[in-house]
Amino acid sequence: MSTVNKLVNRLNRYLPFDPGHDQIYEEHASSIDSFNIETRALEYLVKACYEGANAIVLTGDAGHGKTHLCRRLIERFCVNESLPKQHKEDESRKLINGKCDGYQQIETSLLGLRNKFRIFKDFSELSIDVAAAKLEEALADETSITILCANEGRLRAALATPSAGNRGRSIRKRFESSFLDGLCSNDNDIHVVNLNYQSVAGETVEDSLLKKAFKFWLDMRRWKSCENCESKQRCPILHNRNLLDDRNDNNRQPPLEQVNLLFKTLERADTVITIREMLMIVAYMLTGGLNCETVHQRSRKFGWARSYSFYNLLFERPETLTKEQLSSIKTLVKLSKIDPGLHATRSTDDLLINEIGIFEPHQIDLEFSAKLDKGVTANIDAAQGIDQVLMTATSKNDRLREANLSREIVRTLRRRAFFYGIGYQRTPLEKLGFRFGDLFNQIINEEITGIEFGRLKSRIVAGLRHIQGIRVGEAKSTLELLDPAFGRMGANGGILAGTIPPQNIDLKPLEKQWNLTDAADSLYKSVDWLSRAIVLLVRINNTVVPKKLIVDLSMFDCLMRASEGHVPVVFYQNDIRMILDFLGELAENIGAQEDTINVVSESGIYAVILDEKESVVYVERG
Numbered sequence: 001m002s003t004v005n006k007l008v009n010r011l012n013r014y015l016p017f018d019p020g021h022d023q024i025y026e027e028h029a030s031s032i033d034s035f036n037i038e039t040r041a042l043e044y045l046v047k048a049c050y051e052g053a054n055a056i057v058l059t060g061d062a063g064h065g066k067t068h069l070c071r072r073l074i075e076r077f078c079v080n081e082s083l084p085k086q087h088k089e090d091e092s093r094k095l096i097n098g099k100c101d102g103y104q105q106i107e108t109s110l111l112g113l114r115n116k117f118r119i120f121k122d123f124s125e126l127s128i129d130v131a132a133a134k135l136e137e138a139l140a141d142e143t144s145i146t147i148l149c150a151n152e153g154r155l156r157a158a159l160a161t162p163s164a165g166n167r168g169r170s171i172r173k174r175f176e177s178s179f180l181d182g183l184c185s186n187d188n189d190i191h192v193v194n195l196n197y198q199s200v201a202g203e204t205v206e207d208s209l210l211k212k213a214f215k216f217w218l219d220m221r222r223w224k225s226c227e228n229c230e231s232k233q234r235c236p237i238l239h240n241r242n243l244l245d246d247r248n249d250n251n252r253q254p255p256l257e258q259v260n261l262l263f264k265t266l267e268r269a270d271t272v273i274t275i276r277e278m279l280m281i282v283a284y285m286l287t288g289g290l291n292c293e294t295v296h297q298r299s300r301k302f303g304w305a306r307s308y309s310f311y312n313l314l315f316e317r318p319e320t321l322t323k324e325q326l327s328s329i330k331t332l333v334k335l336s337k338i339d340p341g342l343h344a345t346r347s348t349d350d351l352l353i354n355e356i357g358i359f360e361p362h363q364i365d366l367e368f369s370a371k372l373d374k375g376v377t378a379n380i381d382a383a384q385g386i387d388q389v390l391m392t393a394t395s396k397n398d399r400l401r402e403a404n405l406s407r408e409i410v411r412t413l414r415r416r417a418f419f420y421g422i423g424y425q426r427t428p429l430e431k432l433g434f435r436f437g438d439l440f441n442q443i444i445n446e447e448i449t450g451i452e453f454g455r456l457k458s459r460i461v462a463g464l465r466h467i468q469g470i471r472v473g474e475a476k477s478t479l480e481l482l483d484p485a486f487g488r489m490g491a492n493g494g495i496l497a498g499t500i501p502p503q504n505i506d507l508k509p510l511e512k513q514w515n516l517t518d519a520a521d522s523l524y525k526s527v528d529w530l531s532r533a534i535v536l537l538v539r540i541n542n543t544v545v546p547k548k549l550i551v552d553l554s555m556f557d558c559l560m561r562a563s564e565g566h567v568p569v570v571f572y573q574n575d576i577r578m579i580l581d582f583l584g585e586l587a588e589n590i591g592a593q594e595d596t597i598n599v600v601s602e603s604g605i606y607a608v609i610l611d612e613k614e615s616v617v618y619v620e621r622g
Helices: 006-012 040-050 066-077 085-099 128-139 152-159 166-181 209-218 220-226 236-244 255-268 275-287 292-298 330-338 346-354 396-419 437-444 450-467 510-514 553-563 573-589
Strands: 055-059 116-120 144-150 183-185 190-194 367-371 377-381 479-482 494-500 505-509 534-538 547-551 596-601 604-611 616-621
Touching (some): 006 275, 040 055, 040 066, 040 190, 055 066, 055 152, 055 166, 066 085, 066 116, 116 128, 128 144, 128 152, 128 166, 166 183, 209 220, 209 236, 209 255, 220 236, 236 255, 236 275, 255 330, 255 437, 275 330, 346 396, 367 396, 437 505, 437 534, 437 553, 450 479, 450 505, 450 553, 450 573, 494 573, 505 510, 547 553, 547 573, 553 573
Parallel strands (some): 055 144, 055 190
Antiparallel strands (some): 183 190, 367 377, 479 494, 534 547, 604 616
């Protein structure tokens, strides 16, 4: 008997290309079997409310969960505790849709002086002047906690208008200061929670929001209706659920660890992934946009389910979806650029193609159906490698078909091997294209000290020299800066603006730059934080405040490649431009001797000394 699992339809309602995609937006979501994710941001907001904050600002891109957080605060403080969970959620959603324009007070169960809410759930619904004026009015209400939801651009624009009064300007000052001091609040009066710092991945999968989403939807109780379905052995949706379940195979690396690694890598390569996008992708990984009825119709066919295995869905579009449909999930576009199926390692490929028993046979995600000799359709089990791809090529088209089929099989095997930790020599980050990813993580985790740290700084300096075009002289730890008028060393040489000694150069994880105490209301304690970047700190002429360059994983890979003498300029053009801008700023601020010009050329570095009194120019080898 063919059955229909209601969970599949609920999952598809998170997909932006599904006609009923109401679960994406908090205002229209259904409370039936809803997913209420627990985040550190919610914990922080509850604490701020109990402590009687005047204003709470939630800022971040659309999809980070600003409205969801407001609805959860309403559910916690404004709805009758005795109501069943579903009714509490329904009541809180009514209040979100009806009383969160900032004009109206909402009664709460809080006992302090500020025992009401005024919530602006979407600042963009008001004109900038009106928004600023209404915010000032709300902040003057001494009985209410004002909660403001706005993206960064809208927030800056509204608080910069003349309509913004003293209280609005105080919010703007705290917001701008948060980037410099790393604090959400320094007086418990105004709290700025920047959800753009929120990460869906964790240092380990157990620390991640991803894990919470998968745990909720992979729960076998939600899949009981599939047990009696006659299509269950040929269903890619149920197969994905079983592949992703951490408990199914204790002998191999859980695939969710690698899913977390993928998202962590993207976030460390300067990709902001919202909770909305995460939920879209988790739902997409399970269903691929399929429903139970489609599976029943196609379940007897061979080779079709492979395209809907979760590890292929992440990197390759199935035939039932268009490019335009998938473009609405922006993270998928970024994932396609770090596809492990595109990276060849001879030892791994030999293992996957030639060894028997790496994968169990007769699994629907490894089935291929293809036309071989004389147009005869053959069923191929990729668990056996590519030995079944036997063709007598008599034309160019035959050779292309054979090559394309072999390529598809090998890419599929590489992807599955990546998620199950199969393969030798190369680390997972290398398989994603980041040669120096593990070194980056060591810096993030502060695992490099002493002599090794000194060598690392020398490599950073070598990369910075190479990007400026300085390729002369021996390797050194002193950073040479070209004059900004030159930017890069040309064929005829360049003029040096100055040098920076190694003791004035440092590297720290992003959050360590602020030097905050455990008691501080820090940004990294207000959200689910993943240390995404390192900070290159350079002090000029022993100044107290260093210049800072935020180095993400992509930029770090660029620097390390440059330190070896070659970097793909076109591929890393954005990173190189940012590095050159930073070096130019350093050069402009460095103090140079007025009577000496340091020149670098292919034959070395020279000091050109001007003696105006004697009208003599001296040239000395540096």
